[in-house]
Amino acid sequence: MAATATLLGLEKKSLREQALAALRTAITSGALEPGRHLVETELSEMLQISRGTLREALRQLQQEGLVSAGTRGRLSVRHLDAKEIRDIYSVRAALESLAARTLCELPDRQHVIGSLRAAIQAMEASTHGTLEERVESDLDFHRTMCRLTGNETLLHSWESLEGSIRMSIMFAGLEKGVRNMSVDRHNDIVAAIETGDATLARNTIREHMDSAAAVLVA
Amino acid sequence: MAATATLLGLEKKSLREQALAALRTAITSGALEPGRHLVETELSEMLQISRGTLREALRQLQQEGLVSAGTRGRLSVRHLDAKEIRDIYSVRAALESLAARTLCELPDRQHVIGSLRAAIQAMEASTHGTLEERVESDLDFHRTMCRLTGNETLLHSWESLEGSIRMSIMFAGLEKGVRNMSVDRHNDIVAAIETGDATLARNTIREHMDSAAAVLVA
DNA sequence: AACACGCTGACTGTAAACAGTCGACCTCTG
DNA sequence: CAGAGGTCGACTGTTTACAGTCAGCGTGTT
Structure with missing residues (x-):
């Protein structure tokens, strides 16, 4: 499902975008606390989306500096000193x-x-x-x-x-x-x-x- | 397969990373010319990787500004004026x-x-x-x-x-x-x-x- | 007690399949 | 001929399944 602008100004956002926004908020608000290991299977269950969709969102968050990659591809919430x-x-x-x-x-x-x-x-x-x-x-x-x-x-x-x-x-x-x-x-x-x-x-x-x-x- | 540093300094890069590098080079060298519509099915065939892996790489390139999103999620090589x-x-x-x-x-x-x-x-x-x-x-x-x-x-x-x-x-x-x-x-x-x-x-x-x-x- | 080995579950990386959207093209009707 | 409607193929978005890696734990040996 693509992001679609309809006649009434309603906008259907892709699941990826929704996940991205939700994760961004969770991280920057501290709900997902710094250092927290982001387990794909857990998050995909919490967000009720597939792991593939979640991975795309996490990649962007990584690029934005909110998420850091540890060993073996493991992602965790970045900690700032x-x-x-x-x-x-x-x-x-x-x-x-x-x-x-x-x-x-x-x-x-x-x-x-x-x-x-x-x-x-x-x-x-x-x-x-x-x-x-x-x-x-x-x-x-x-x-x-x-x-x-x-x-x-x-x-x-x-x-x-x-x-x-x-x-x-x-x-x-x-x-x-x-x-x-x-x-x-x-x-x-x-x-x-x-x-x-x-x-x-x-x-x-x-x-x-x-x-x-x-x-x-x- | 994760990126792995072995004893001899060899490094196995994930397919995503390899695709990312290849695409980055193709775009910045002009091989994939500006304005070119990046069709997932074509690229995944050219690169011999699955579309899911390709999408992750393309997301990062989008974030880097090399790729721009058109209507309906279509990605194309960015043109710079x-x-x-x-x-x-x-x-x-x-x-x-x-x-x-x-x-x-x-x-x-x-x-x-x-x-x-x-x-x-x-x-x-x-x-x-x-x-x-x-x-x-x-x-x-x-x-x-x-x-x-x-x-x-x-x-x-x-x-x-x-x-x-x-x-x-x-x-x-x-x-x-x-x-x-x-x-x-x-x-x-x-x-x-x-x-x-x-x-x-x-x-x-x-x-x-x-x-x-x-x-x-x- | 310490170490080595094997097994298992957890997890990430990737591929293949399914589903929805839409443009192009064709056919039918007035 | 022009317009409307339907179909189909191309494409993107997403899910599910498969495969490989590795940490933790249990067992056996010295």
């Missing part, structure tokens, strides 16, 4: 700095600024919600920033990193994680982009990410 | 800039510089070889730079981009591609890293990548 979290955030900072600089160089930034402000409003709204919602709206802001560059490769690279980012936040604990997700900091980022000063924007992102990583590994 | 090549090189520059800066910040760089100089010597040797060899040694230099940072996430991100980089070079033609793979430019990069000046190193990489992209899309 402090260095790895810092490394992830370094790469994240590099990608988002590129995004910010790219947005500064756009001839017409108004539409972009509008979208980013909308994302910040969503962040503001989320401060009355759960910690999960706050994390979601924060990541959505950053993803939006990458998407608005129009650089598909950048968005794809960021999205490939997203799982690792989520796991880093989960490792630290949500309460710690949201400590760097304030609306003010994100307003600073948008303001920097609005000035069109690419160096300022890059530095603002860099500081934001350095600070976030420091909190996560403390 | 000039913008996409520039985008790929922007992301590449961001990642390698991070690598260069990270290497500048290492307390003891001598071992690192040695490895980079060895990679340059391999590049020098390759100037007497084929164009393919020159491309290989160039990419090896850059991969080495990322690996030496010790940042696994960075290396993985770079390697996930490698296929797209190779395809960009293939699109332009190898002759054009190697135009920016001179030993001098790479000596400049190493020299910049040797100074420990992160900004200089970053700028050297940035210029190198900007110049490479410009040549590829000209």
Whole structure:
């Protein structure tokens, strides 16, 4: 069964895609805890899908860095130590700095600024919600920033990193994680982009990410 | 059959891994031309493997950006236009800039510089070889730079981009591609890293990548 | 007690078969 | 002739079955 968009906007997702989403959530939420050996026969039973379908989903999660291969093809949920979290955030900072600089160089930034402000409003709204919602709206802001560059490769690279980012936040604990997700900091980022000063924007992102990583590994 | 390292250093690779490598090479060399519909039944026959095994390999290639999904799950070899090549090189520059800066910040760089100089010597040797060899040694230099940072996430991100980089070079033609793979430019990069000046190193990489992209899309 | 060997169950890798979707083509009807 | 409907082959998505590897455990030998 292929993914199908129907007239009413309903979308049938393939079992593989559904499994991928479910596993991604289970891993990044900690339900499948770090180091946990992912046994195909168990998971396929839990998810009520065949092992072949599950393998395809697991391959993608492996590529995304959520799953690591041990001896003999055994997969387990990846465990992140402090260095790895810092490394992830370094790469994240590099990608988002590129995004910010790219947005500064756009001839017409108004539409972009509008979208980013909308994302910040969503962040503001989320401060009355759960910690999960706050994390979601924060990541959505950053993803939006990458998407608005129009650089598909950048968005794809960021999205490939997203799982690792989520796991880093989960490792630290949500309460710690949201400590760097304030609306003010994100307003600073948008303001920097609005000035069109690419160096300022890059530095603002860099500081934001350095600070976030420091909190996560403390 | 799992991948197995034996006493003599021989390594049995799984069929999936072998298929992955073969397909990657076929795509990045242009043997499987851009836009070509990848029919599972054909490919599995060509490679003499089952469709299930092939699908796992194709999923990874899709994740690497070498293969794009069309309607109804149909996969085809990705086609890159000039913008996409520039985008790929922007992301590449961001990642390698991070690598260069990270290497500048290492307390003891001598071992690192040695490895980079060895990679340059391999590049020098390759100037007497084929164009393919020159491309290989160039990419090896850059991969080495990322690996030496010790940042696994960075290396993985770079390697996930490698296929797209190779395809960009293939699109332009190898002759054009190697135009920016001179030993001098790479000596400049190493020299910049040797100074420990992160900004200089970053700028050297940035210029190198900007110049490479410009040549590829000209 | 320590070591070697054999067996078994658990697990991964892979192939083959089944099932559903859809485009192309053909036939029929007005 | 144009349009509708049906059929069939090509293809993707998924399941089931087969095969090989290896860790753990039990047994026998020294």
